[in-house]
Amino acid sequence: MARLTLTGKELLAIGYPQSPAIAAAITVGEHYKLTQRDEVLEMLGKVAANPADYANDEQLGPVAKLLLHPENDIIKLKDALPYKVYGGEFIEQGAREQMETAMSLPVAVAGALMPDAHHGYGLPIGGVLAADNAIIPYGVGVDIGCRMCLSIYDIPESHFEANQSQYKRELIAHTKFGAGNGFHGQYKADHAILENETFKMNGFLKNLHDKAYSQLGTSGGGNHFVEWGIMELHGDDNELGIRKGKYLALLSHSGSRGLGATIANHYTKLAKELCRLPKEAAQLAYLGLDTEAGMEYWLAMNLAGDYASACHEIIHEKLTKAIGGKLLARIENHHNFAWKEEYEGREVIVHRKGATPAGKGVLGIIPGSMAAPGYLVRGRGNLDSINSASHGAGRQMSRTKAQQTFSKKELSELLKVKGITLIGGGLDEAPGAYKDIRVVMAAQTDLVDIVATFKPKMVRMADDGSRED
Known part of the structure; x- marks a missing residue:
C-alpha cells in the first residue's frame, strides 16, 4: 500500500503557518496510508488549532512544539568546513566571511572560492558550494542560468x-x-x-x-x-x-x-x-x-x-x-x-x-x-x-x-x-x-x-x- 504524502498547500489550507512546522507535519503524514488522507489532515488541523494539547504527544509533539515556539526552529550552524581558496591575495575579506558562513551550513559538504570572488548576497560571487540534498536559491543567484x-x-x-x-x-x-x-x-x-x-x-x-x-x-x-x-x-x-x-x-x-x-x-x-x-x-x-x-x-x-x-x-x-x-x-x-x-x-x-x-x-x-x-x-x-x-x-x-x-x-x-x-x-x-x-x-x-x-x-x-x- 502506497504511503501518504501531504503537500504544503494542503497544510496551509488547514491553518499551518509558512514555517518548518509544515515539513514536520509532512513527515508525520508519511507514516500513514493514502486512504487515510482525510483523517490525517483532520488530526493535523487539530494540532494547528490547539498545539498546546499535543506538545507531549510522542508522534505529534515535534509539530506542536514548532507551532508553540517558532523561535526554537532556528537551525544551528556547525563548525565551518575547510575550503580551497584560489588567488586569495586579492579576494576581499567580505567574500571570505560569506564563504565561511556557507561552509557552516548543516548541509555543506565541500566548497571553494575562485580568484575572481567578491562579496554578494548569500554565497559570494565566485563561490562554489557542494550541499547534501539541498538547494540554496541565493547560492544560485538572482540571474539564474547566466x-x-x-x-x-x-x-x-x-x-x-x-x-x-x-x-x-x-x-x-x-x-x-x-x-x-x-x-x-x-x-x-x-x-x-x-x-x-x-x-x-x-x-x-x-x-x-x-x-x-x-x-x-x-x-x-x-x-x-x-x-x-x-x-x-x-x-x-x-x-x-x-x-x-x-x-x-x-x-x-x-x-x-x-x-x-x-x-x-x-x-x-x-x-x-x-x-x-x-x-x-x-x-x-x-x-x-x-x-x-x-x-x-x-x-x-x-x-x-x-x-x-x-x-x-x-x-x-x-x-x-x-x-x-x-x-x-x-x-x-x-x-x-x-x-x-x-x-x-x-x-x-x-x-x-x-x-x-x-x-x-x-x-x-x-x-x-x-x-x-x-x-x-x-x-x-x-x-x-x-x-x-x-x-x-x-x-x-x-x-x-x-x-x-x-x-x-x-x-x-x-x-x-x-x-x-x-x-x-x-x-x-x-x-x-x-x-x-x-x-x-x-x-x-x-x-x-x-x-x-x-x-x-x-x-x-x-x-x-x-x-x-
Whole structure:
C-alpha cells in the first residue's frame, strides 16, 4: 500500500503557518496510508488549532512544539568546513566571511572560492558550494542560468576592420538591453522554450510566461554584453576542429532576465520562511530536494537556465544570418546554477554562483572586461575546486565607486587607444572596476588550460546602467 504524502498547500489550507512546522507535519503524514488522507489532515488541523494539547504527544509533539515556539526552529550552524581558496591575495575579506558562513551550513559538504570572488548576497560571487540534498536559491543567484555563448566564424579580421559600420548596424539592430526591456508585436522572437511544460507547473510560473515571451532574445543590464571580437586559437590540436589562427567571433553574456529574477526572489522568500537560519546565514536559506518547495525550485531553476540559453541562441542566430558568415563552432556555458554531481563517491548539489564548470575536458569561456581579453578554456577536472574555475575577472570596485572614480573622457581615451568601439555601457563597467584578468588566470592554472584568446573589438551594453539581471 502506497504511503501518504501531504503537500504544503494542503497544510496551509488547514491553518499551518509558512514555517518548518509544515515539513514536520509532512513527515508525520508519511507514516500513514493514502486512504487515510482525510483523517490525517483532520488530526493535523487539530494540532494547528490547539498545539498546546499535543506538545507531549510522542508522534505529534515535534509539530506542536514548532507551532508553540517558532523561535526554537532556528537551525544551528556547525563548525565551518575547510575550503580551497584560489588567488586569495586579492579576494576581499567580505567574500571570505560569506564563504565561511556557507561552509557552516548543516548541509555543506565541500566548497571553494575562485580568484575572481567578491562579496554578494548569500554565497559570494565566485563561490562554489557542494550541499547534501539541498538547494540554496541565493547560492544560485538572482540571474539564474547566466551564461556565456561564443560563436566563431570563417571571417578574417581584415573583413571586420573594413566593414565595421555594417557590423555595428547589425549589432544594434538585433540586440536589446536593460531592465524590463523586451520585444513587442512582430519583433517578438519565438522558441520551443515557450512550450516548456514547467510553465504550467503552478500559477506563479504561468503568470511569468508573457514576460518570458516579451524578453526572449534580449539581454540584461549591468555587466551583460554582446560583442564582436577576434578569437585567436593557439594550436591546431583542439576539440573544435579549427586550425590555429585568428577568426571573427561573437561573444555574449546574459541570463534569464525577469523570469529568473522573479523565480529567485519568490523561492528565496519561501526558503527563508521554511528554513530559519541565524541572522548571519539568513540569505543562505535552503530547500530540501525531497520537499515540494525544493523540487518546485529545482524545476523552475532549470526552466530559467533553458530560457537563458534560448535567449543566447536567438541573438547568435540573428547575427549569424545578418553577417552571412559560416559558423565554425559555438561554445556555451553557464555560471549561476546548481548541478547534481558526484563528489567523493556521493551525489551532491553543486552551486556555482559566478563560477564556470571546469570538469576534465569541459570547454568554457572566461571573459575579462570591455577592454581586456577573454579566454576559451578547457577544464582540468580539479577536485579541490569542485571542478570549477572563475567566471570572469571579478569586480574590485563597487559600481558607485567606479562612477565616482572614472570619467567618460578617460574611458573614451582608453577604448580609442585599444581600438574598441563601445555602444552603450556606463562608468560602472569601466575596465578599472575589474581585477586584471591576466592575474586571475595566472591564479587558476591548476583549474583550466587556455585554448584561445578573445579580444573585444565592438561592445554593446545597456545604456542606462540598469541591473535587473
